[in-house]
Amino acid sequence: MRFDSPLAAVGHTPLVRLPRLSPSESVRIWAKLEDRNPTGSVKDRPALFMIEQAEKEGRLAPGATILEPTSGNTGISLAMAARLKGYRIVCVMPENTSEERRQLLAMWGAEIISSPAAGGSNTAVRVAKELAAEHPDWVMLYQYGNPHNAGAHYATTGPEILADLPSVTHFVAGLGTTGTLMGVGRYLREHRPDVRIIAAEPRYDDLVYGLRNLDEGFVPELYDASVLTSRYSVGSADAVARTRELLAEEGIFAGVSTGAALHAALGTARKADRAGEEADIVFIVADGGWKYLSTGVYTAASTEEAVARLHGQLWA
């Protein structure tokens, strides 16, 4: 494969069957390796697409400043694209975010504004909205509410999956901004009306939940429940166990949120197998494990020890 620039190389990721983790010959699990994007995560797709659409709409012009609340992958993707395209970028992220993430953002030239740790991403979103009001000339792409986030997956991820696997029956992905599930889900359903769209939502320990209360429940503007067929809530222990299983059984080194998506994919596969259905289940490998090495979950002697190491940390 040949591309005219690094940015043109976003997408076109491999779809690989997982022969050891698939429950039977008739129920097959497939991994879409989004860690093979230029900055190493699925977020390269919406980041580049949101920037290019903003350019077309005339919202972004050379010399402009991009503003985004992000604790990780989206900011890294936006910062790389901003550097290559000549924009200034300001990321608002919680003050307790890891050193690796700060370095990754800084190396592509992003300026970081810290938001208070309490409230996590919700607080970062609020601070970013306040900054946007103070600086009307800054352009906030706002991944949680920008239809071009889902649009990127409708235009690229969905068509790639259908072209590679016309027999697809289920699509599973993590639920964050909801962009991947909304975009791929709508595209696949238009072409395969019976396709099942399944969300894997991270479920944190009580320790992390202690930072929030019920009134702070934040639903991204992009979320449309009618696109989903099912929704799994995956705890830290299952996410870590599946992340390690994916590495041990299939040799795929993925981030912890991918373990959560795999857990939902395996639950879906088990149900299909019991029901005697033929199934081709695709799930998203959102990023590689590199940014999570310092947690120690990959090298811990046992899954129990790995879970203990992750205790109290945000992993998706």
Added chain:
Amino acid sequence: MAIEVRIPTILRSYTDGKKAVEGAGETLSELFADLDARHPGIRERLVEDGELRRFVNVYLNDEDVRFLDGIGTKLSDGDSVTILPAVAGGMR
């Protein structure tokens, strides 16, 4: 028929502080009635007018029962039910 039920912090006042209890029932509705017999008042916190309360999420083997058959969802021996306060969104 034994079903493990995981209880969120805010409801542990009904279970003597226990994180998980056991219950029985053919459906989620029957399970909640069974739990209420030993933990009086807990059903009221989960069910309103015969439906799940709006700010309560219930998961059967990690799958949201609102996408299954709600409070009528059928249960099997060895299933795991998780009750959680509703919080949406994530970290990206």
